[in-house]
Amino acid sequence: MRHRHPDSPATEHLVIVGNGMAGHRLVEALVKQPGRPPRITVIGDERVPAYNRILLSPLLAGEMTHDALTLNGADWYAEHDIALVLGERVTDIDLQARRLTTDAGRTLDYDRLVLATGSRPAMPPIPGLDLDGVHAFRDLDDAAELIRFSRTRATGHGGRAVVIGGGLLGLEAAEGLRKRGLAVSLIQRDDRLMNRQLDVTAATLLQRELESRGLEVITEGHIAGFEDDGSGHVAAVCLEGGRRLAADCVVVAIGIAPNAELGRTAGLEVNRAVIVDETLTSSDPAIHALGECCEFQGTTYGLVEPIWRQVEVLAAHLAGEAVDGYVEKPCATKLKVSGVSLYAFGPTEPDADHEVLTYHDPQQGDYRRLLLRDGRIEGAVLYGDTAMGPWYFERSLAGTDLGPCRQALLLGAADAQLLLDSPEPQDSPLKEAA
Ligand SMILES: Cc1cc2nc3c(=O)[nH]c(=O)nc-3n(C[C@H](O)[C@H](O)[C@H](O)COP(=O)(O)OP(=O)(O)OC[C@H]3O[C@@H](n4cnc5c(N)ncnc54)[C@H](O)[C@@H]3O)c2cc1C
Structure with missing residues (x-):
């Protein structure tokens, strides 16, 4: 209107x-x-x-x-x-x-x-939240403080950081601090990272990648409180169940x-x-x-x-x-962690009427999963090679029936587009090649 x-x-x-x-x-x-x-x-x-x-x-x-x-x-x-x-x-x-x-x-x-x-930043009602060394990650001042801390503590001083929250912001904060030389643990309340965007397979691939870089990832971690070092500075994050993670710096990124x-x-x-x-x-x-x-x-x-x-x-x-007037439209998500490519939109879990198409090459670390309803894409999770992401997203927004290019859907945009544009799909170049 x-x-x-x-x-x-x-x-x-x-x-x-x-x-x-x-x-x-x-x-x-x-x-x-x-x-x-x-x-x-x-x-x-x-x-x-x-x-x-x-x-x-x-x-x-x-x-x-x-x-x-x-x-x-x-x-x-x-x-x-x-x-x-x-x-x-x-x-x-x-x-x-x-x-x-x-x-x-x-x-x-x-x-x-x-x-x-x-x-x-949303702050959970956790005892000790007001201790020195407990940060948010929202503005330039927050970033400057974290950078200052990592400069003084990273080299040779065994600086330890705990990041709370395994969503986009928490992951980016954790990787940033790790790259600055801190030993970082990330605590995620859910059973997987980026649970709002990723399915279990993509979240596991992401977790493995981050762990291989040296990040400790703790899923299903529930915070019991922060420990004071006696001078008003944070000394540790305590989890329900008794585990204690030593920390000189805590970043809360839960929403x-x-x-x-x-x-x-x-x-x-x-x-x-x-x-x-x-x-x-x-x-x-x-x-x-x-x-x-x-x-x-x-x-x-x-x-x-x-x-x-x-x-x-x-x-x-x-x-x-x-x-x-403004109208609401779906959004796609990317993560800004260098060396990690992921792209996702739509629901993370299929419902009973979704058709699920999956491609997984564990060797290459490539994963693509599409949720289709009546031949139209409703959701996608891509990890590794994400080149097809924007193509899927555009077709999803347009509600394009992808039936004609089904066999090429997970292979590449060029092949899929070729079939989609082809007036007679049965004579498609892909089929001939096969
Ligand atoms: C570290 C980080 C990474 C992000 N990465 C991405 C990304 O990759 N992709 C993406 O799409 N989004 C990302 N976001 C989210 C994105 O930055 C926000 O969606 C966007 O900044 C929102 O814009 P805004 O103007 O509504 O709020 P803001 O940018 O927060 O601006 C609001 C401003 O209003 C000021 N203000 C508040 N109250 C008052 C007041 N009473 N009087 C005067 N001033 C006031 C605030 O201090 C602030 O300066 C990221 C956010 C963060 C923190």
Whole structure:
């Protein structure tokens, strides 16, 4: 459905709260719009302008320098006539007065407000979570602290790190610290790594690969608490069942919690995150939300791909352009651990009506498993050679009937496409070759 800006007067002053990946991308999109609001203010509580948060993982692993994370500097905002306020946290929004307040006591009136406050690491209620040496992995400060720690403890000092959480973020943190020379144990509560994306076979291949590099992986590990070294610093992670893992550094990466309190306190409709409609408008027509702090039709976000689509919709909407509303689409997952290639989307477990196609070459470490329903792909897990991943994903989104290229489906995109395009599949070149 195409939407036009509500028939309110044009936005004079747009304020964006949060200078993270969504807020920054929104500003970049807005400056390209002829109908951009004449006055834009961005307020972020981090001390530096927005950076590429995704690249914190390669930064931690020592595969990238700090400079590579830079998006636009403060001068770019000035050039585009955008006021950038950094190091200040918005603490209060008065919906009636359309006024916000920051922790520095600044007040600012707005015509339209965008919440792009992202999320924070979810912290489990574990005794000892406040000890020194227990970290999250969300921002530049976290990455800097972990890098500093690994520099002082890695060489010859027997530095030991424990990472809690065997999802994407936990794995990237664990590999980063291992590459920096620490002895790392990773604790995963589930019975396999990346249980939301991988089936047992792919998760086992991944675990073996990481273990062969020296990472200790503990699955079905339940944390009982953290041990204090007597000076307020963490000394160990204790598991239920009595096992004790010595640790000078702990990274908690068990998930994220949307930063929705600002909207909730102001009186916006909030569930897990700020509820928005297909124009990214909250329950107050003057306030929008996007990125990890918003919730659309019960979905909250943790990857940038859908957020980029939200940005396009909201930028056009704010500039008064007619625009198709935001729609939810499936996402594919990749892991940023160098030397490990995996690609996955859709359900991890087949249901009774799924047809399961599998290719496994243990020698090469290649694994592909497809879940088909009525000849259409609903899910895929690829480990090793993932070249076919995007091809499967596109066909899955398009709902293409892959019956005609079934025999080549697991072999390669070129072969499968050839059969798919062939008007008479029975005369396909593959069959002739066979
Ligand atoms: C290490 C790491 C690796 C990742 N890798 C990937 C990946 O490979 N692929 C992928 O798709 N996604 C990845 N992600 C997730 C991706 O970074 C997020 O989905 C994305 O950053 C969300 O953008 P956002 O703007 O909603 O939130 P953020 O980028 O977190 O930005 C929110 C900003 O708002 C600020 N803020 C919060 N409250 C206030 C307030 N009251 N006042 C002012 N400012 C405030 C925050 O400090 C922050 O700067 C990764 C995340 C991390 C941490």
